[in-house]
Amino acid sequence: MRKITADYVYPVASTPVKNGVVITDDAGKILSVETRDAHDPASLEYHPGAIVPGFVNTHCHLELSHMKGRVDTGTGLLPFIYNVVSFRDIPMEEILDAIEKADQEMYEAGIVAVGDISNKLDTAAQKEKSRIRYYTFVEAFDFLIDANAATTFHQAEPVLAGQSTAHGNRKSAVPHAPYSVSRQLFQLINAVNGPGHTVSIHNQETPHEDALFQYKSGGFVDFYKGFGISLDGFSASGKTSIHYALENMDPQCRTLFVHNTLTGPDDIQAAQV
Incomplete structure (x- = not known):
């Protein structure tokens, strides 16, 4: 004692x-x-x-720890996304070393639990031996193209299966964001998560996100065009982006909306219904 x-x-x-x-x-x-x-x-x-009680980091991208100092800050969301997806050819040894160091830094800062976004299995081994308890959110996105949903989900399945469940660690499949997940992919994600699972989704980080869903305008139109992705099958609803997420996510799951930079009172009220 x-x-x-x-x-x-x-x-x-x-x-x-x-x-x-x-x-x-x-x-x-x-x-x-x-x-x-x-x-x-x-x-x-x-x-x-x-x-004090141990701290909880509810939103982390541990697998991107090697990007620290490599991507400019203060540029806004769209340039940030472009830089992240365009950054290639980092040696795996460097990636794993950065993951281990970031995990240790969080522990030393008093963090005892982390909600971590994963697109790969790079962090699984560290989570197996970490003194931190992780809830891993395996992220999927198909850029709003229903025809890509099945392939996208199939690629995410082994990533989900390989995530750590040691020492109380948990995991679930999650949608990336309203602007990047089709209705069909939402359905596949919902089917693999049981009632009571926690799911995470990036929400309303930039005015361009709401502009896409309300008017089919804004920076995301050019962003998708720049990657050669057609939005011909997408129609604006006239509502903010969170409504699209709410219409397609499983209400039996616990939803963690992340960022919410542009979330207004009406959006909050809709989420509480």
């Missing part, structure tokens, strides 16, 4: 405890949170400062 005390202890679901004491068993399981006056000072392990 250990009795760890600090100037303040911040429990998960109650007010801070001044001169609090965290009592654990020999395995590290927290048994109770008490105050110093109930204990012999000689039995206490004192640390100045505060004891």
Whole structure:
């Protein structure tokens, strides 16, 4: 048993405890949170400062750790996406080394759980041995082309199967974003996830995203054209992009909307229905 005390202890679901004491068993399981006056000072392990719960990083791209410092920041979403998908030929040794270092940095910063986006199996081995608990979101996108949905999903299946489930790790298949996932691909993703699974989706990061769904205009039209992808089969709904996601995602799953930079009150209300 250990009795760890600090100037303040911040429990998960109650007010801070001044001169609090965290009592654990020999395995590290927290048994109770008490105050110093109930204990012999000689039995206490004192640390100045505060004891807080472990932090949760709800959105991470661990497999892209090697991109740190290689892509300009502050450019906006579309140039960022273009740079990421265009960056090739990084040695695997460098990729795996960056993944290991990023995992360690998160642990040292007090992060105990991570929601991580994966398109490959590059992070699976590190997650098997990590002291962090991971929920891996295996991402799929077909650029709004129903005809590509089956092939896209087939490519994602072995990536999903190979993700770590050791030490409490979990996984699910997820759509990338409203602007990149067809209705058919949404259906395939929904079918593989059971009720209660958590799914993640990038949402309303840029005005161009809403412009695409409301008016079939904005930067995504040129973005797709630049990659030789036709939007002839796409029709604007007149609604913001989150409505397309809500219409196609499984309401029996727990949905984590990520970024939400342009999300307004009406969008929030729609998501709460």
